[in-house]
Amino acid sequence: MDFVLNGEIQDIPDEWAEESLLNLLRDHFGLVGAKYGCGAGICGACTVIVDGVATRSCITLAESIEGAEVRSIEGLATGGALHPVQQAWLDLAVPQCGYCQAGQIMSAVALLNEIPSPSEADIDAAMDGNLCRCGTYGRIRAAIRHAAIQRAVGAT
Ligand code: FES
Numbered sequence: 001m002d003f004v005l006n007g008e009i010q011d012i013p014d015e016w017a018e019e020s021l022l023n024l025l026r027d028h029f030g031l032v033g034a035k036y037g038c039g040a041g042i043c044g045a046c047t048v049i050v051d052g053v054a055t056r057s058c059i060t061l062a063e064s065i066e067g068a069e070v071r072s073i074e075g076l077a078t079g080g081a082l083h084p085v086q087q088a089w090l091d092l093a094v095p096q097c098g099y100c101q102a103g104q105i106m107s108a109v110a111l112l113n114e115i116p117s118p119s120e121a122d123i124d125a126a127m128d129g130n131l132c133r134c135g136t137y138g139r140i141r142a143a144i145r146h147a148a149i150q151r152a153v154g155a156t
């Protein structure tokens with residue numbers, strides 16, 4: 001089966017198809033940004049974007065992404081430039097331990113792709129399932145607003 005991973009077509013052996021998308025990315029492609037947290041779709045640490053939608057890769061079977069476009073955090077930067085959301089995370093020094101942050105960023109990217117100027121309620125709805133044991137929620141929200149403003153004024 002094949003799918004598109006970070007802009008490149010990948011053809012994977014059938015025996016990998018019954019693994020989770022998270023294992024596929026980490027074990028077979030060496031993309032370890034997405035993390036294993038709960039393994040049950042609850043914490044958001046494993047979030048990647050599938051066909052534009054923030055997706056819990058730990059509960060997504062690899063076979064279900066046949067023909068889909070998958071983006072992991074490793075595929076966000078382009079031409080050596082960070083994605084505006086990554087830059088906002090750096091500007092506001094969001095991470096603490098960092099474990100949840102790839103998932104947080106991917107959920108934020110999916111949100112801003114769908115709603116370029118999200119309301120507080122939009123941010124609540126999009127980020128609700130991404131947990132952070134270090135409690136960086138305030139900085140995450142600020143960084144989402146920052147990225148939205150930066151993109152609106154064309155600063156990134
Ligand atoms: S590891 Fe996938 S949602 Fe927690």
Ligand code: FES
Nearest residue numbers: 097098132133134
């Ligand atoms: S930064 Fe530590 S879990 Fe979120």
